[in-house]
Amino acid sequence: MHEKTIAELAGDLRSGALSSVELTQAYLGRIRRLDPGLNAFITVSEEQALTAAQAADAIRARGQGGPLTGIPIAHKDIFCTEGIKTSAGSRMLDNFTAPYDAHVVERLKATGTVMLGKTNMDEFAMGSSNETSFFGPVHNPWAAAAVPGGSSGGSAAAVAARLVPGATGTDTGGSIRQPAALCGISGLKPTYGRVSRYGMIAFASSLDQGGPMARTAEDLALLLEAMAGFDRRDSTCVDRPVPCYAAGLGAPLTELTIGLPKEYFGEGLDAQVGDLIHAAIDVLRRLGAQVKDISLPNTHLAVPVYYVIAPAEASSNLSRYDGARYGYRCREPRDLEDMYQRSRGEGFGAEVKRRIMIGTYVLSAGYYDAYYLKAQQVRRMIRDDFVRAFEQVDVILGPTAPTPAFDLGEKTSDPVQMYLSDIYTIAANLAGLPALSIPAGFAAGRPVGLQVIGNFFAEESLLNVGHRYQQETDWHVRVPPGYE
């Protein structure tokens, strides 16, 4: 049954061919058996999962519930879950039991999903390889020596290895899309403001957005519909009706114009990845889509802009971890200063400390204008590139990542090289746009992702492109060897 998608499982649960308890037990069994080799989970909440599964079965037995009632999922360990450890992949929060549920968690609970546990991630979502987690790196199910991508690497690996049919992730610079691509699954970063950030531990507030990760675009549609929606506790959350995303799937692509930004196919792109993306574009062309060459001239500036803005916001967002009210406190602090410095020095890992320091530096007196203000100006230029592009095209296509999954340890010594693996994903966060990654083939045995970027709130259109593509291809049904 772990071979089935959420949509298929929903059918079985509805028909009574399967109970949620059976399904939950099956997945928990797979996690017990297979996760030790992957390290995709930080916490497995077996007991709560079985209780939730029984409740879901009871709802189903009354003839109630929706498509997700009884479906097992996992949450990235950045979403607060009441009564369950919420670590953000950090030693700082290793002892933190969240006293409340994030909005996304609440909503998915309300639809009757069954949470199996919390997935591993780069510490405070800062990383592209899942190697910065305090709980150790996650392995890519397609190649144990390879990274799963990050920061939602645990969710991506868990879904790819069929340890769970769907999971949540967050995406600040590509943290849903890049691991989805590297693990051969589908992932969607919604428009900024589509999904409430309440209870989602902040990395960079103007960039962070929660979204679904699953095997198919259809499953993403089901999950997104449950996750999205107005939340008055997040004043940046947009009050706008949530469409039935699944209902919009299957529409013809004959009216669709696809833009191919020349900057996404230039230097730095792995040749095999490039070929696979072109092949994917051909599939869409055959489905009737028009293809147009476009330019996003400031693309090369996205990574530098991001590495000013994201650390700046993070340096402030992470100031609350001071050892005073919750989280890690160093042993026997001499005085207050010592408590601050050692709790933070010991509680945060090297990459988090680096980013806090970069952020502190670019906001400090004398540097603010040169770095932060400048980055904000260029951020507008990058956004304006997209605004102009969407006057001509409906969606923008390109690779999700420049290469397939790299090896563990390959890029840890040079932060800038690591940052460049997000070169195609970051711009969508800076502009606030929705973007999808779906499997588009394999290079040297490792998965490659196709990225589809849409206009503000055009998730329906993105999911439809993904769904139509997946009706024509079978990359998304491939199972990593050893996880059949």
Next chain:
Amino acid sequence: MPLEPSQVREIAHLARLAIDGNDIPAYAENLSRILNFVEQLNLVATDGVQPLAHPLDMPQRLRADAIEESDQRELFQSIAPATQDGLYLVPKVIE
């Protein structure tokens, strides 16, 4: 512009991060590399471009002035490192 070890120490202090003295050169090198990388922004002409602080082009939504929270002190302090009589305790503030 490479960062001097003394600057790294200053930044670490401002951010309240204890950094082992042995690690300072490595931090200086990595941080310098990152700053060097982002400095390409200085080559971009941005005269007259309004800074963009936020991707959403909408005003702030406000909340009605109504009490919605109740006392959850016990729950919140159950995860606190040190409390007494409902107060959070921290080492003495030395001013």
Next chain:
Amino acid sequence: MSWEPVIGLEIHIQLATQTKIFSGASTAYGAAPNTQACAIDLGLPGVLPVLNEQAVRMTVKLGLALGAAIAPRSVFARKNYFYPDLPKGYQISQYELPVVGNGHLDIELDGGVTKRIGITRAHMEEDAGKSLHEGFAQVTAIDLNRAGTPLIEVVSEPDMHSAKEAVAYMKKLHSLVRYLEISDGNMQEGSFRCDANVSVRPLGDERLGTRTEVKNVNSFRFVERAINYEIQRQIELLEDGGAVVQETRLFDPARNETRPMRTKEEANDYRYFPDPDLLPIEIPPALIEEVRETLPELPDAKRERFMREYELDAYDSSVLTTSRAMADYFEVVAAQCADAKLAANWAMGELAAALNKAGLELAEAPISARMLGALLQRIKDNTLSGKIAKDVFEAMWNGEGEANAIIEQRGLVQLSDSSAIEAMIDEIIAANPDQVQQYRAGKEKLMGFFVGQVMKASKGQANPQVVNELLRKKL
């Protein structure tokens, strides 16, 4: 050399909202520690701020009352620093684009002179919690109930040149915020706090001297003393050839001096930047107009009207309009007894004294304006003498009932019947022939003696005016 002090004030006003500026937790004063600190106030992971609409309206209201420009678009910024009473490690405040821009406040100085003090800006921000250092060994205890309480910080221009002017400004602003009902202005509870920037310069010099900031001076009296001390200290320093160091100082009321705050931090680098959790605040003209509609008559306008309408002098009008409650009270009393001067005397006299003695606010007074008006009516219609009215006032204060009931119950009606008084006078004249003779010989001071005798005979109930008249006639 003559020195000119230059003073600017930064005043923090706690807004009288029900809830915090960014959370739905109560702002009520005096709750048990941390029982009003919700997840947002504590800065738990993942929480987000949502701005209180009422705090915005109150800020706009103050801006309008200060004749200031209201920014159509303003921005919240984060001020980053570490302190245990600051849970998030940053304070949400406003930096580059505050809600309220340039405005002014007129203060009255001795001799009826009015002076205009410029307002640089006013902005919204959140308050911090409280650190308790006393009573704990080796540790500091933190209560975050106050964290997130809405504040407006009003920054004045350095337009004041004496402690007296600074106090007048502070009192005027205090009176204004209470008029506007945006703050209870309770200084003991920290609802109205003042930081003073003080410098001195040679008289006639245009350039400002180096200033010091005196923090958290929380009474009018302390502000005056702290500023005077600081002026004197700076002058002495400069006259001895020294230089003023730009620093933050604390006022110690016990020793009546200011001294530098000890701080390890070299220079603060607050790293202000726009809060990415909060989009720009837009205040549309319609909202400004809506708030303008709710503006009450402001102290200056009310004072002018009292002088014009009630023919009161400038002093009385000022005193009566210091608080809106007193002004409203006075107007009810004046209308009821139809004698503004009498109403003013009683409100500022007996009533104010009784409130002061009992330590009560006007709103808590046991005698309502209507009750006092009824009492004064009995003076106006000659039922009571002023002296007896005071007794009745006291009885009313002690909860014995309304004026008329007390008058009736105690039989306190003033005797104005001239035949009855005449009879008493005749008796007294007959009983005191010596004094009568002396009076008639020109010792007019003895009139007082005769009046006293009549009042005594009438148990104080004789109408003194009638007594005077009749005595003069008879003698």
